[in-house]
Amino acid sequence: MTETAAPAQVPLVDYLVLGADPHLIANECTSCGARFFDRRNACAACFKSEFKSVAIATAGSVRAYTIVAFAAPGVPVPFAAATIDCGGTSVRANIVNTPIDPQHITLGMSVQLTTFPIGADENGTEAIGFGFEPA
Amino acid sequence: MAENVWILGITMTKFGKHADKDLVDLASLAAMGALSDAGVTMGEMGIMAAGNLLGSPGIGQAIQKQVGQTGIPVYNVSNACATGATALRTVVMAIKAGECDMGIAVGVEKLSGAGLLAGGSSKGDGKVWEPKGRYGAVAPTDGRVGTDTMPGTFAQIGMEYGHKYGGADFELFARISEKNHGHSVLNPLAAYSKRFTLEEIMGDMMIAYPNTRPMCSANCDGAAAAVLVSESKLRTLSLEQQRRAVKVAASVLTTDPFEEACQILPDVNTLTRNAAKQAYEAAGVGPEDLDLVELHDCFATAELVHYDNLMLCEVGGAVDFFNSGAPFRDGKMPVNVSGGLQSKGHPISATGIANVWEVCHHLRGEAGDRQIEGAKVGLAHVIGLGSACGVHVLEKSSL
Ligand SMILES: [Zn+2]
Numbered sequence: 001m002t003e004t005a006a007p008a009q010v011p012l013v014d015y016l017v018l019g020a021d022p023h024l025i026a027n028e029c030t031s032c033g034a035r036f037f038d039r040r041n042a043c044a045a046c047f048k049s050e051f052k053s054v055a056i057a058t059a060g061s062v063r064a065y066t067i068v069a070f071a072a073p074g075v076p077v078p079f080a081a082a083t084i085d086c087g088g089t090s091v092r093a094n095i096v097n098t099p100i101d102p103q104h105i106t107l108g109m110s111v112q113l114t115t116f117p118i119g120a121d122e123n124g125t126e127a128i129g130f131g132f133e134p135a
Numbered sequence: 136m137a138e139n140v141w142i143l144g145i146t147m148t149k150f151g152k153h154a155d156k157d158l159v160d161l162a163s164l165a166a167m168g169a170l171s172d173a174g175v176t177m178g179e180m181g182i183m184a185a186g187n188l189l190g191s192p193g194i195g196q197a198i199q200k201q202v203g204q205t206g207i208p209v210y211n212v213s214n215a216c217a218t219g220a221t222a223l224r225t226v227v228m229a230i231k232a233g234e235c236d237m238g239i240a241v242g243v244e245k246l247s248g249a250g251l252l253a254g255g256s257s258k259g260d261g262k263v264w265e266p267k268g269r270y271g272a273v274a275p276t277d278g279r280v281g282t283d284t285m286p287g288t289f290a291q292i293g294m295e296y297g298h299k300y301g302g303a304d305f306e307l308f309a310r311i312s313e314k315n316h317g318h319s320v321l322n323p324l325a326a327y328s329k330r331f332t333l334e335e336i337m338g339d340m341m342i343a344y345p346n347t348r349p350m351c352s353a354n355c356d357g358a359a360a361a362v363l364v365s366e367s368k369l370r371t372l373s374l375e376q377q378r379r380a381v382k383v384a385a386s387v388l389t390t391d392p393f394e395e396a397c398q399i400l401p402d403v404n405t406l407t408r409n410a411a412k413q414a415y416e417a418a419g420v421g422p423e424d425l426d427l428v429e430l431h432d433c434f435a436t437a438e439l440v441h442y443d444n445l446m447l448c449e450v451g452g453a454v455d456f457f458n459s460g461a462p463f464r465d466g467k468m469p470v471n472v473s474g475g476l477q478s479k480g481h482p483i484s485a486t487g488i489a490n491v492w493e494v495c496h497h498l499r500g501e502a503g504d505r506q507i508e509g510a511k512v513g514l515a516h517v518i519g520l521g522s523a524c525g526v527h528v529l530e531k532s533s534l
Binding site for chain 2: 009010011012013014015034035036037038039044045063064065067068069070071072074075076077079081082083088089090091092093094102107108114119120121122123125127129
């Protein structure tokens with residue numbers, strides 16, 4: 001390892017794929033098409049148990065949001081939590097890179113996925129989080 | 136054909152701060168109150184169902200040690216904010232199954248000083264990133280990937296409705312809260328019997344836009360209990376007991392069926408609509424027959440969507456329904472005349488019995504200053520995230 005090597009990176013969650021073209025993935029039921037960000041023992045919709053990994057669209061629109069001003073200790077506020085419709089798959093994420101107020105965040109607004117470092121651990125590995133910014 | 140089940144006695148403690156009573160004292164107060172209201176004793180109970188979320192396990196047995204140990208089965212139940220309704224329904228099912236002809240349901244919680252009904256995790260980041268849990272998260276996701284807080288979750292549920300149908304803005308949600316706080320002035324058992332102006336509500340501390348502090352359910356202590364009886368047993372009791380008894384015309388519990396977005400934002404709509412449909416069918420009534428409704432307004436944003444889910448209005452018509460004045464106590468479909476969870480308070484496991492008590496109080500004609508005149512049929516609704524929904528339809532006695 002040379003001193004010029006870029007720091008190692010890990011995704012905040014395992015359904016975030018890093019690299020040149022960051023995107024989210026889901027476990028899609030091969031029988032009914034239901035998508036899950038976490039692992040499931042069987043499909044909650046049709047009870048079959050075969051899944052394949054699929055990429056989620058990186059562009060979407062805001063279907064619901066809130067501006068959280070009061071959270072558990074240690075969680076920085078305010079932040080905008082939202083439900084994003086990404087081509088028919090709903091994604092939970094924060095809205096970022098815009099002022100956090102109802103004048104700048106509106107229902108139906110177009111947004112796109114973005115990633116950013118959230119910190120490094122004691123080995124120097126960076127964790128990369130994601131959010132959606134106005135498109 | 137299973138027997139009809141009736142509420143013979145029911146009570147709620149004052150909601151608020153009960154510093155001088157522990158959890159078991161508070162539950163016992165409600166249990167003994169319900170038995171006394173019913174005119175029966177623990178010796179006649181064939182089953183007990185007891186709900187509590189935040190205390191030690193075995194609340195039912197702890198209550199029995201204070202009010203009477205007779206060896207009957209206890210079902211300790213836990214179903215988030217639907218816990219009280221689940222306890223009630225457990226006793227209803229036992230009586231319908233013919234296992235006994237009388238039973239008692241109790242729900243209790245001590246929440247004073249618990250802060251806002253927040254939820255969420257404050258666990259710190261680890262020293263070395265290590266994937267944990269079902270999402271392989273290397274750090275806490277609350278606040279980084281949306282919110283785990285209840286006010287934020289229910290805020291989005293209300294905003295989603297507004298996005299779909301229009302007309303729901305911060306001021307509309309605040310006016311719903313203004314209505315419930317206004318109603319609570321007539322309820323001596325409410326935690327907060329205080330009217331707020333619209334300006335006060337909108338200007339108060341923002342918790343999760345558009346929910347300010349008075350638009351969130353009030354954490355408090357409280358208990359509620361009900362004694363239930365089979366119809367054939369009721370007919371052997373006094374005429375006064377028969378006259379005050381309230382018929383459980385429907386007792387329904389549902390969970391959330393799979394919907395596309397439910398993994399990231401709980402769907403409180405489908406299971407409520409399903410429960411309401413089943414309840415109306417079982418009771419043989421429609422929403423137009425209801426004289427009052429107590430619904431789960433854990434946040435002002437939640438009340439709006441449940442007008443629609445309980446079919447009190449046309450699909451998509453909740454904003455117009457509110458603006459018509461219908462859900463005010465002098466409107467055509469009074470909703471939350473108790474003050475609702477925002478004002479009466481929300482001691483979680485007590486809520487699903489206390490809202491039934493409120494409806495019974497009116498059906499019996501005993502609601503005093505806040506009586507809805509001539510009330511004959513009412514509905515009580517609760518929802519707990521996860522999710523579980525309880526709906527009870529109650530009818531005035533014609534015995
Ligand atoms: Zn499937």
